[in-house]
Amino acid sequence: MxxxxxxxxxxxxxxxxxxxxxxxxxxxxxxxxxxxxxxxxxxxxxxxxxxxxxxxxxxxxxxxxxxxxxxxxxxxxxxxxxxEMPEQFAFSPEDIPLEVVYEDESIIVVNKPPGLVVHPAAGNWTGTLLNALLFQYPELKNLPRAGIVHRLDKDTSGLMVVARTALAQTALVRQLQERTVGRRYLAWVWGEAPTQGKVLASVGRDQRDRLKMAAGSAHGKPAATMFRRLAKGAFEGSATTLLECRLETGRTHQIRVHLESLGFPLLGDQVYRKKTPGIAKSLPFERQALHAFALSLEHPDTLKTMTWFRLPPEDLMTLLSQVGMSADDLPKESVLLASLNSD
The missing domain is CATH 3.10.290.10 (RNA-binding S4 domain)
Known part of the structure; x- marks a missing residue:
């Protein structure tokens, strides 16, 4: 040398x-x-x-x-x-509890809790979903990103699918690209949203704040979000709405950005807060009220459609009553399954 x-x-x-x-x-x-x-x-x-x-x-x-x-x-x-630098630990196994909804030789479906980062990056080199997966499924070290094919924001809870084989990963990425994966979210927003709607607006990096995304960005990618109203409520005189959202694309922060662009920011969102009422400071909820509650896809091996459904975590169930709603306002699994399978 x-x-x-x-x-x-x-x-x-x-x-x-x-x-x-x-x-x-x-x-x-x-x-x-x-x-x-x-x-x-x-x-x-x-x-x-x-x-x-x-x-x-x-x-x-x-x-x-x-x-x-x-x-x-x-x-x-x-x-x-x-x-040793933090990134050296990025792909190290860590004993972090995971709620595994389903697993077989090809795929794993997990219900991600709020507060868990999906993939290591600057500021979060350890303690991620990827680290947890490597501990429970050591073979994932042989796959790109440990089999992870899509993400949820750190403070968004809900269902995610992970590949266990290279063939399964390729098949899942293809389905995501072809927009055949059914993904449904529950979103609690400020304001009285219409009964249903569709947002067609590109999503790209905010030119004034590089840490944020923006709707209608000239440099963004096409994005589409469909929504329907499930319930209306209120918090100390300010209207709230529970929406079911369906993604046709999967851009970063898409639901949060699209709904804010309509004037319906998510409850608890600390980043996208335009038209958030002043009373929001009194609501004891400090993460975006967003939960990926349903997932539907074609199994990479059997080619059969499979669907999973998970109710929101405890903090969102508590939020329901705080904003004048109840568990009866949540989608019924039987109705949802039929809807997902027809997407």
Whole structure:
């Protein structure tokens, strides 16, 4: 392996030890910042990673912890103690409880609780559904994304299907692309929504806030959401509506963005809140009131249509009474099954 070079191209002693990397800095490296010398000397690591190690006290200069902007005099001995980065644990099994609704040799259907992130990403490298799946089904490590073919937002609860084989994953992705997977959601919104409707508006990244999505975006992808009203209610004088939503496409935040664009933001939504009444602050519910309660698909092996149904979790069942509704307002499984199978 070629020796790392200093900014003036003189070689540095490079010792790859079991516990640390040792760098002997030449005398003529004078006035250079520590972070710059580290980046030049250790090109296999990103600048951000090296900086994070310095800030974490994992880099010493002559035995002392210092700062990234520290100016070297030349002749120092530097030790770098590589730290494991969060993403290294992203695909590690974790013993996280899962409610498995159905499983066979090809697919798994889970009822995701609110608060559980589906896939590891920045800010959530561990404690995800993927980590839980790898613990319970170790063979999923051989599949892209551990067999996950679609997602739910962190604070959205409900049914998801996961593939257990490459063939099943291909078949499920095809069904999602062809829009033959039946997905129904329950959504509690502010306002008195019409008895039924369909939203046709592209969904894409909000140009003013890159953390949000926006309806009608010129850079977005086509999206369609159908809905029907199940019940009307109220909270301290402000109208509320329980909707059943059906997705024809599966864009990020689609239901939340589409309903907000109509003036019906979801109860508890902390991001899409236009036209949310002031009284909303008094409602003790702080996640978007959205639950994927029904799922229908063609089994990858048998080619038979299979359907699953799950009532909302406890927090949403409590919300029903808080906004003047009851469990009787929820869809009946027998009626729903017939409806899903005719999608």
């Amino acid at each position: 070629a020796l790392p070079q200093t900014p003036d191209s003189n070689p540095i002693d490079y010792i790859d030890d079991e516990d640390f990397i040792a760098l002997e800095i030449p005398l003529d490296v004078n006035g250079e910042r520590l972070d710059k010398v580290l980046a030049s000397s250790l090109p296999d690591y990103s600048r951000n990673r090296l900086k994070s190690w310095v800030e974490a006290g994992a880099v010493t200069v002559d035995g002392k912890v210092t700062k990234a902007r520290y100016l070297l005099r030349g002749g120092e001995s530097i030790k770098v103690f590589p730290q």
